[in-house]
Amino acid sequence: MPASTPVKIAVTGAAGQIGYSLLFRIASGAIFGPDRPVELRLLEITPALKALEGVVMELEDCAFDLLSDVQTGDDPAKIFDGVNLALLVGARPRSKGMERGDLLEANGAIFSAQGKALNDHAADDVRVLITGNPANTNALIARHNAPDIPAERFNALTRLDHNRAKAQVAAKAGVAVSDVSHLTIWGNHSATQYPDLYNTLIAGQNAAKVINDQEWLENDFLPTVQKRGAAIIEARGASSAASAANATVEHARDWLLGTPSGDWVSQAVPSDGSYGVPEGLISSFPVTTSGGEYTIVPGLEINEFSRAKIDASVAELAEERDAVKALGLIG
Ligand SMILES: NC(=O)C1=CN([C@@H]2O[C@H](COP(=O)(O)OP(=O)(O)OC[C@H]3O[C@@H](n4cnc5c(N)ncnc54)[C@H](O)[C@@H]3O)[C@@H](O)[C@H]2O)C=CC1
Numbered sequence: 001m002p003a004s005t006p007v008k009i010a011v012t013g014a015a016g017q018i019g020y021s022l023l024f025r026i027a028s029g030a031i032f033g034p035d036r037p038v039e040l041r042l043l044e045i046t047p048a049l050k051a052l053e054g055v056v057m058e059l060e061d062c063a064f065d066l067l068s069d070v071q072t073g074d075d076p077a078k079i080f081d082g083v084n085l086a087l088l089v090g091a092r093p094r095s096k097g098m099e100r101g102d103l104l105e106a107n108g109a110i111f112s113a114q115g116k117a118l119n120d121h122a123a124d125d126v127r128v129l130i131t132g133n134p135a136n137t138n139a140l141i142a143r144h145n146a147p148d149i150p151a152e153r154f155n156a157l158t159r160l161d162h163n164r165a166k167a168q169v170a171a172k173a174g175v176a177v178s179d180v181s182h183l184t185i186w187g188n189h190s191a192t193q194y195p196d197l198y199n200t201l202i203a204g205q206n207a208a209k210v211i212n213d214q215e216w217l218e219n220d221f222l223p224t225v226q227k228r229g230a231a232i233i234e235a236r237g238a239s240s241a242a243s244a245a246n247a248t249v250e251h252a253r254d255w256l257l258g259t260p261s262g263d264w265v266s267q268a269v270p271s272d273g274s275y276g277v278p279e280g281l282i283s284s285f286p287v288t289t290s291g292g293e294y295t296i297v298p299g300l301e302i303n304e305f306s307r308a309k310i311d312a313s314v315a316e317l318a319e320e321r322d323a324v325k326a327l328g329l330i331g
């Protein structure tokens with residue numbers, strides 16, 4: 001597509017908390033850069049369309065040079081028509097005390113309908129990133145309902161976990177965030193996720209060795225990252241929004257435009273069986289990307305501690321898959 005042609009980007013749940021940060025970042029060029037016009041396609045449920053009108057007025061009031069058009073509606077078939085990128089954010093967020101598993105059924109219906117609509121109406125090059133929770137399993141449902149779209153076009157967001165882990169490591173080691181590289185989140189975007197420091201580098205040196213504090217790694221770092229979403233809900237009375245929007249932007253940007261050379265990022269992608277993760281589960285891996293395609297980083301050493309943690313998170317993904325299968329949401 002010529003560089004002057006606007007990229008059509010769908011955002012679902014556009015009147016929600018994350019949408020309120022995400023739309024303005026996208027319209028200012030944060031995904032496709034300062035030279036690429038974007039067209040926003042905003043999907044909401046009918047009762048939220050009025051609130052969405054207000055958000056669209058604010059988008060207009062920013063007079064973004066890059067924003068070529070904004071369309072809104074409650075019909076996925078119309079909103080997804082010809083879209084190149086679909087950011088599926090809209091879902092019911094977790095409230096205090098709820099686990100993500102509780103959300104499987106409510107969100108299953110949303111993601112099967114949206115998967116079908118993408119299958120029938122999106123552009124041939126569409127890429128679909130699921131932020132709405134439970135993100136990995138929602139992505140699985142959407143993918144199963146879109147048989148004509150290649151499986152690898154469906155990703156789920158673990159970039160927020162990746163960024164959270166990076167910030168914790170930098171603070172512990174007393175280094176800049178930019179000194180931390182090669183971090184990996186494995187598994188599910190849930191409290192079982194495994195942030196792996198054994199393959200992470202701090203200024204080029206092995207992070208676990210530089211930090212040299214197994215007690216911190218196991219009993220502070222891991223639970224802090226795993227339960228950060230819940231901690232934010234506890235503190236803010238609402239789930240993380242600006243940081244989730246930032247992570248959604250970064251995942252999409254790196255997927256489409258490429259990862260920085262010499263580093264990798266965490267993306268939840270359909271497993272090809274790598275690292276013993278059953279094929280088809282949408283699980284977080286270290287990936288590099290180029291030309292809009294990702295590659296799972298091969299050949300990393302997985303020690304016994306990491307193996308057990310990855311297996312536990314993958315087992316949870318398999319349970320979620322079995323639960324949605326039993327509900328008839330995937331074949
Ligand atoms: N993967 C991640 O790292 C993170 C995921 N999340 C998840 O993102 C999702 C959105 O969070 P918030 O924006 O805070 O929630 P929110 O409740 O503020 O907004 C969600 C929006 O989705 C809309 N919506 C519901 N069903 C819809 C449908 N069928 N089609 C289109 N829109 C629909 C709602 O009307 C609402 O405006 C939640 O599931 C939340 O748990 C939040 C933070 C991080």
Ligand SMILES: O=C([O-])CC(=O)C(=O)O
Pocket residue numbers: 093094133160228229230232239240
């Ligand atoms: O925990 C939640 O419900 C929201 C979320 O996914 C996160 O902040 O990681």
